[in-house]
Amino acid sequence: GNSVTQMEGPVTLSEEAFLTINCTYTATGYPSLFWYVQYPGEGLQLLLKATKADDKGSNKGFEATYRKETTSFHLEKGSVQVSDSAVYFCALRAGGYQKVTFGIGTKLQVIP
Amino acid sequence: DVKVTQSSRYLVKRTGEKVFLECVQDMDHENMFWYRQDPGLGLRLIYFSYDVKMKEKGDIPEGYSVSREKKERFSLILESASTNQTSMYLCASSLHSGTVPHYNEQFFGPGTRLTVL
Numbered sequence: 001g002n003s004v005t006q007m008e009g010p011v012t013l014s015e016e017a018f019l020t021i022n023c024t025y026t027a028t029g030y031p032s033l034f035w036y037v038q039y040p041g042e043g044l045q046l047l048l049k050a051t052k053a054d055d056k057g058s059n060k061g062f063e064a065t066y067r068k069e070t071t072s073f074h075l076e077k078g079s080v081q082v083s084d085s086a087v088y089f090c091a092l093r094a095g096g097y098q099k100v101t102f103g104i105g106t107k108l109q110v111i112p
Numbered sequence: 113d114v115k116v117t118q119s120s121r122y123l124v125k126r127t128g129e130k131v132f133l134e135c136v137q138d139m140d141h142e143n144m145f146w147y148r149q150d151p152g153l154g155l156r157l158i159y160f161s162y163d164v165k166m167k168e169k170g171d172i173p174e175g176y177s178v179s180r181e182k183k184e185r186f187s188l189i190l191e192s193a194s195t196n197q198t199s200m201y202l203c204a205s206s207l208h209s210g211t212v213p214h215y216n217e218q219f220f221g222p223g224t225r226l227t228v229l
Binding site: 008041042043044045046049089098099100102103104105 | 116143147152153154155157160162170202204206208216217218219220221222223
């Protein structure tokens with residue numbers, strides 16, 4: 001079956017530090033990959049996505065590249081802010097199905 | 113502005129009670145989903161619906177049922193609540209992609225934190 005693996009954290013960084021959150025996946029076929037973000041007290045919202053190999057998704061300074069050879073979709077940001085503190089979920093959608101498989105979520109804490 | 117609303121942010125119920133969680137979306141989406149979110153387990157799909165009166169089991173349907181009588185509303189029902197159903201429940205909706213297997217973003221509500229005593 002499909003699965004997504006990411007560390008739970010928390011990841012604690014100082015403001016302006018470089019961020020990497022690793023995500024690897026297992027899926028049949030050629031899945032679409034996503035990062036969702038959940039700010040405190042809110043539901044999840046789509047941060048970025050990539051639908052085929054070597055695609056790079058980007059939004060709000062965050063980037064992730066779809067690497068088929070390593071089955072990975074790592075999230076990066078060059079300089080984090082306190083306002084980036086949230087839980088980040090890696091996810092995939094395989095085939096023509098509407099279902100999305102989520103990772104466990106990684107909590108990011110950015111301190112001033 | 114697109115919106116998914118859930119009937120309660122916090123709910124406390126007793127073991128054995130029947131519990132209804134309501135979700136409403138105003139985007140005319142065909143698909144609606146119920147997840148539960150638990151520490152260390154992430155989001156797990158309970159049920160989803162791709163049309164009125166249609167439903168499909170997700171990964172953890174045991175102990176739950178759903179109802180979709182209108183396109184905009186999707187209800188999650190706990191027939192007899194138990195303490196292991198204490199969790200955060202998230203509703204989401206998305207457009208149906210039809211025969212083209214491209215992704216349609218899921219829009220989430222703010223969640224209902226249910227405590228079963």
